[in-house]
Every structure is written in structure tokens, then in C-alpha cells.
Amino acid sequence: MHTLTPQTDLATDVDDVARLLNEDGERVADPELDRWVADVDAAALQRLYRDMTLVRRIDTEGVALQRQGQLGLWAPCQGQEGVQVGTAHAFRRDDFAFPSYREIGVQYVRGAKPADFVIAWRGEEHSTYNPYDINTATPQIIIGAQSLHAVGYAMGIQRDGTDQVAAAYFGDGASSQGDVNEAMIFASSFRAPVVFVCTNNQWAISEPVTVQAKFPIAGRAPGFGIPSMRIDGNDVLASLAAMRWALDHARSGKGPAFIEAVTYRMGPHTTSDDPTRYRHKEEVERWKRRDPISRVEALLRSQNEFGDDFQADVAADADRLGGAVRAAALGAVSRQPIGVFDHVYEEPHTGLAEQREHFAAYLAGFEPEAGR
CATH class of the missing domain: 1.10.287 (Helix Hairpins)
Structure with missing residues (x-):
């Protein structure tokens, strides 16, 4: 049995990060990031809030369906909606994303349909959407392998002579995998137009990030010749801004970029995991107060842009989407x-x-x- 391990190392520091929205939903200035979100108005904030809320509803349905025996497994993303939705909104339509199994928000923003979230987890199909329909690869189960796929795709972009960008999403645990490090070497050597997004959610299954790194993971990228940024991953605005910076860097021929988004996995690693065996309740409660959705709600309320009608519309959309996800799972016909x-x-x-x-x-x- 794992010993409960408090997180104290520099790799877990949540103060030394770039942010635009603090835990209370107050807008804060950051010279590096501000210019990348100068166009984000109240309507754009409402879209970000809506998408994060709907992604959380998909996640809630997925967990419930697995517990009811309708899915074989589910990898929850609660708490990580900010980095997923924020970075995905920065993409151009023809950019290509390579997600891990937890990037529900990336798939949703890119255009995945309700059935796409559950049919593979039910074991009905190898993949539930054509990657080229939404320019998003099939979620990768092998830890870190998608980083090599993204770099290979990016090198193909170079040879095609276009200005698309590829992006690989992986967690803090994957940063210890050879695939990720090899991908960064290739990307740097060939100046490939690829963005690496490391979602540092503090735990690689039952091992804390302090086992993967004693210092911030973003500090590794410059060693490969790759510029990096370390952001508050529970800040959807900072996530949007950082990804716009990274995509612009890669698209303009300057080579790869790296983002470390410091966030937290509120639930289990997957539904087969029991996080109470290795995490402190106080740690979870502390991160609950940093919720990415609550921050945007607070900001919108301060701007008088979170009225009853808007709130009701989002709730209704979430109910419709949740119902569609559930219907897709329950109505699936096994081959x-x-x-x-x-x-x-x-x-x-x-x-x-x-x-x-x-x-x-x-x-x-x-x-x-x-x-x-």
C-alpha cells in the first residue's frame, strides 16, 4: 500500500506560474500573456464557460455509466477542463491534435459527437470517429506515444509546405517516458511545427509528480532547445493565451514550443483507481477551491454577464448533451x-x-x- 505523500517540492509550486485569472476569478495582469487574449470579450468568456461546463457533464456521465456497468473504463478529467478547453480554442481548424485518453475537452471543442466519448470505452469500436473529420487523433492509451506521432505529423507538415501545427497532450507521468524525450529531440533537431502540452495534474496514477521531477517540468524543454511556459492550468484564459503563443511560435517557422499547465486531477486516475489510498483529503479540498469553472463564473458575475437566462441556457445544454451521451452508450449495439x-x-x-x-x-x- 502506498504511503500518503504530501506534495512539497518545487515541481508542485502553484505560485510560480503565469496566470490571468486568480482563484477568486479576478483578472490579473501578465505582460507575456495579456496580448494574446486582447480580443476575449464577455461573449468569448461565456463560450469558454459553457464549453467547460459541458465537458464536465460529459465526464460526470462517463463516470456514472462506468459505475453502472455500461462502460468498461473511464478516465475522468474533472479539474482539468480549463487547460483542455482553453488550449483547444486556440487551434486553427486545420491544426492537428494528438490527445491522451483524458483530453475529453479537446475532443469536444474539436467537434466530437456524443457517441464518440463512450463507444470505444464500451469496447464497441477501436475508434469512434474518423480523425480527419475533426483533425484530432484517436486518444492514445500507450503513455506518451502520441508525442512521437505528433512530431512525425509535424515533420510531414514541413514537407507538405503548409503552415499547420501539430500538438501533443500528455501528463506529468508521461514526461518520464522515453517516447516524450525522443519526440522533443526530433522536434528540436528538425524545428518541427509542434506544441507539447504537459498537463501536470500532480499524480501519475498513484505516484506524485515529485517522483517524476524535483523541479518544474517546463524547465526541461530549454535543455532540448525548446522555449517553454509554465502556466496555471486551472486558468482557462492563461491556457488560451499560452497556446496562442505556442502555436504562433511553431507556425512562424521557429520550431517547437512547450507548455506545462499546472492543474489537478480531482477524481481517480481511472474508474479502476482509488485515490483515497494515496492522497490527502486536505490536498483535494485545497485544489477544489481553485476550480477552473468557478473562476470564470466569478469573473462573469463581476461583469454582470452571468444572468439567470445564461445560467439556465447552459444548464439546459448540459442536460441535453448528458442525455445524448447516455443514450449513445445505452443504445449501442455490439458487433x-x-x-x-x-x-x-x-x-x-x-x-x-x-x-x-x-x-x-x-x-x-x-x-x-x-x-x-
């Missing part, structure tokens, strides 16, 4: 087991046909004998 071979490759080949034949014979062994 026949042999269907696992469908759509694995674009074109059939003999090796796959042979495997299919063997599996069909195996399945036939479970069928009742004729005449009995």
Missing part, C-alpha cells in the same frame, strides 16, 4: 465477435484473412452441435 477484424486495415490481406479464419473456427467451437 458479432468476428467483427473485431473489420476496419483494422484499409485493404484486406492474406495474413488478416488467415487470422480471421482461425478465430472463426475458435468461435464455432462454442456453438451447439447440430441436431442437439
Whole structure:
């Protein structure tokens, strides 16, 4: 059993971060970030609030569906809506995102439909959307592998001669993976147009970030020749601004950029995890007061832009979306087991046909004998 470990190292410091919105929802100045969100008015703030609220509702439904036996697993994102929604809003439509399994907010902003969030977790499909429909790769389960995919895509962009940008999302635990470090070497060496977004949510499954790093993770990037920024990941405005900076840097031919967003995973690593075995309740309560959605609500209220009608509209949208996600899971129709071979490759080949034949014979062994 893991010993409860207080977070005290510099890697967990939440004061030494760039922010535009403090814990009380008050706007604060930051010379580096302010210019990147000069166009964000009350209407834009309301859109950010709405999207974060809807993402949280998707997450709530996902957890409930898994607990009710409708999904095999779910990776909650509560507390991380700010960095996900904020960075995703900075993308241009033709940019390409490479998320991990937890970036529900990125998928939502990019255009994922209700069924896209649950069908794969239910085990019905390998992937529930065509990545090219929303320019977002299938969520990656292998820790950190998407960083290499993003760099490879970015190097393809260079050869195509366009000005798209690729972005890889990964957690603090993935920063210890060889894939992430190799991706940063390639990106720096080839000046690839890619942005690395490290969501430091303090815990890699049951291990604290202090096991991954004794100093801020953003400090690693300059060692690869990559400029970095460390931001308050619970600040959706700072997330939007930092991503606009990073995308502009990469798009203008200056090479990769790195963002460390300091946030917190409020729930378990996945629904198979029990965080009470390794986290202090006081730590969770402290982070609850830094909630990214509450901050924007407070700011909008201070501007008299959070009226009853707006609040009711967002709640109604959340109910509709939650209902659609639930209906997609409950209404899913499982394929026949042999269907696992469908759509694995674009074109059939003999090796796959042979495997299919063997599996069909195996399945036939479970069928009742004729005449009995």
C-alpha cells in the first residue's frame, strides 16, 4: 500500500506560474500573456464557460455509466477542463491534435459527437470517429506515444509546405517516458511545427509528480532547445493565451514550443483507481477551491454577464448533451465477435484473412452441435 505523500517540492509550486485569472476569478495582469487574449470579450468568456461546463457533464456521465456497468473504463478529467478547453480554442481548424485518453475537452471543442466519448470505452469500436473529420487523433492509451506521432505529423507538415501545427497532450507521468524525450529531440533537431502540452495534474496514477521531477517540468524543454511556459492550468484564459503563443511560435517557422499547465486531477486516475489510498483529503479540498469553472463564473458575475437566462441556457445544454451521451452508450449495439477484424486495415490481406479464419473456427467451437 502506498504511503500518503504530501506534495512539497518545487515541481508542485502553484505560485510560480503565469496566470490571468486568480482563484477568486479576478483578472490579473501578465505582460507575456495579456496580448494574446486582447480580443476575449464577455461573449468569448461565456463560450469558454459553457464549453467547460459541458465537458464536465460529459465526464460526470462517463463516470456514472462506468459505475453502472455500461462502460468498461473511464478516465475522468474533472479539474482539468480549463487547460483542455482553453488550449483547444486556440487551434486553427486545420491544426492537428494528438490527445491522451483524458483530453475529453479537446475532443469536444474539436467537434466530437456524443457517441464518440463512450463507444470505444464500451469496447464497441477501436475508434469512434474518423480523425480527419475533426483533425484530432484517436486518444492514445500507450503513455506518451502520441508525442512521437505528433512530431512525425509535424515533420510531414514541413514537407507538405503548409503552415499547420501539430500538438501533443500528455501528463506529468508521461514526461518520464522515453517516447516524450525522443519526440522533443526530433522536434528540436528538425524545428518541427509542434506544441507539447504537459498537463501536470500532480499524480501519475498513484505516484506524485515529485517522483517524476524535483523541479518544474517546463524547465526541461530549454535543455532540448525548446522555449517553454509554465502556466496555471486551472486558468482557462492563461491556457488560451499560452497556446496562442505556442502555436504562433511553431507556425512562424521557429520550431517547437512547450507548455506545462499546472492543474489537478480531482477524481481517480481511472474508474479502476482509488485515490483515497494515496492522497490527502486536505490536498483535494485545497485544489477544489481553485476550480477552473468557478473562476470564470466569478469573473462573469463581476461583469454582470452571468444572468439567470445564461445560467439556465447552459444548464439546459448540459442536460441535453448528458442525455445524448447516455443514450449513445445505452443504445449501442455490439458487433458479432468476428467483427473485431473489420476496419483494422484499409485493404484486406492474406495474413488478416488467415487470422480471421482461425478465430472463426475458435468461435464455432462454442456453438451447439447440430441436431442437439
